[in-house]
Amino acid sequence: MGLTSNKVLALAVVFAVLLFAGTVWYWPRLARRNWRAVSGRVGLLFATQLAIFASIGLAANQAFGFYASWADLFGQESGQGVVVDHNAAGSRAGPLQVIDTQEVGVTGGARPQIGGQIQKVDIVGPATRIATPAFVYLPPEYFQPQYRTRTFPAAVVLTGYPGTAQALIKGLHYPQTAHELAKTGKMQPMILVMLRPTVAPPRDTECVDVPGGPQTETFFAKDLPDAVMAHYRVGKKPGSWGIIGDSTGGYCALKLAIHHPRSYAAAVGLSPYYKAPLDPTTGDLFHGDKALQNRADLRWYLTHMPAPDTSLLVSSSKVGEANYKATLKFIEQVQSKGLTRISSIILDSGGHNFNTWRREIPGALQWLSGRLSDR
Incomplete structure (x- = not known):
């Protein structure tokens, strides 16, 4: 069991x-x-x-959703995903392969045209050779005949560390929330690509291209969008893609949009931090490369590099979040950069937990939807 x-x-x-x-x-x-x-x-x-x-x-x-399995709990999960090529009788081979489907937990969810669908997929990055599972939420409109030629905006959704992708569905209710918001006209229908940032388990790579190690930043900036665009009807312009995450996922989301504004037009960091930590879970991420370490510090990057043309949303709480003061400083710093746009969700109180993030996700998804195009 x-x-x-x-x-x-x-x-x-x-x-x-x-x-x-x-x-x-x-x-x-x-x-x-x-x-x-x-x-x-x-x-x-x-x-x-x-x-x-x-x-x-x-x-x-x-x-x-801290750990997905016993092996994950005891740090024994280290194997990379295996690429399976299918013949003409099965699904086509490619960087993204659908391995299972499940209904969305909403009224009428058994019918994709009404509830949408969640697909479990395996993704293999052609450039990085990183292999990871993910879940893709397709809105009801994706299956409706009148939208058969339409492309949809997409958002990458990241957990914290260690986290599990299932927690984004069962614990944070992203598909259900997106379905309800689109149904009531508060956001446009979007495709959600849900996974954890730990794509080289059990190591926490902080979405860094580790010298001689996993090229995690390149995977999220290039391989992942390319794989999704090759398989689904997703907008291919930079303005069609956003990214959202909590904690470690929030830091990754902000960094990817700041470093790669042509890949992600907008990013949401829920309870993020702003500098990659170095601890036993990360190992030596930078191998003495000070330039790489500075680049992973978002405040340093905004101070010393040209302002990226992207939109950012950050969240915190006056009571209960350790990042409150750092978040205020980050907002002030981004405001001074001009080209980069910044918004925030600041709660009076709320801890670093799912309950807090569930309160922020509806507003965050509406904000993200309003900054993405479907072309």
Whole structure:
């Protein structure tokens, strides 16, 4: 059974309840002062607390999508994706291949013409050879006859680190939110390409082209849009593409739009930071290359490089977010650059969590939609 299985969570909860009941039941029998009784009390307390913590951890992982599997949890997920070429009887070969479909959790979601569709895909970057799974949300209009020749704007949607792509659907409800906003006329229908920035697991590459390592920035700036445009009816002009993410994904989104405004016309950073960290999860990202390290610092980049022609949206909270002061400084700095446009969502309070981001996503998607064209 998988790490995110409901059965695993249910078994952990039942086990914790049984251990708690057993501790209450057997405690009087272990009230003596000999070593066996003391060892029994210690063992019961330890096992009960461990079971409770395991249940809470599993529930939190399901809610927030930190890890996708046991191998992911224990840092054993290191294999790259395998490219499968299909013959004429199956799907065509290419950098993007659809491997499964699922309905959107909305009324009428069983019919793509009403609810749209979520496709699970495998993407292999021709330039970087990075392979990663993703989910693609196609709006209902994509399947309706009157729109059969229309192209749609697209937005790349990124999780934080470690994160799971499924959390963007189950936890942050991006497809459902996009469906509702388009249905009520608050945003135009858009294709969403949902994945995590960790495309070289388990390493957190911070969307950097690592010297001698994964070329993650190139993957997101070139390979990913090219693969999607080759497979779907997506607008091919720079103004057709946006990118949004939370936490690490928010930093990546801002950086990609700043570094590659011809790839992404707009970017949203929900609770982002503005400089790539160096820690055990990232390893040595820059290999002593100070210029590369500076380039990954968004504030340094905006100070020393020409202002990019792109639109940015950042979010934070006055209480509950560690990035509040840094965000205000970033907004002020972008305002002074002229060509780069900046907007913000500042909540009175809200932590670095899914509940906060769910409050910001509807406004962020409306903002993003208003800055993208369908051509």
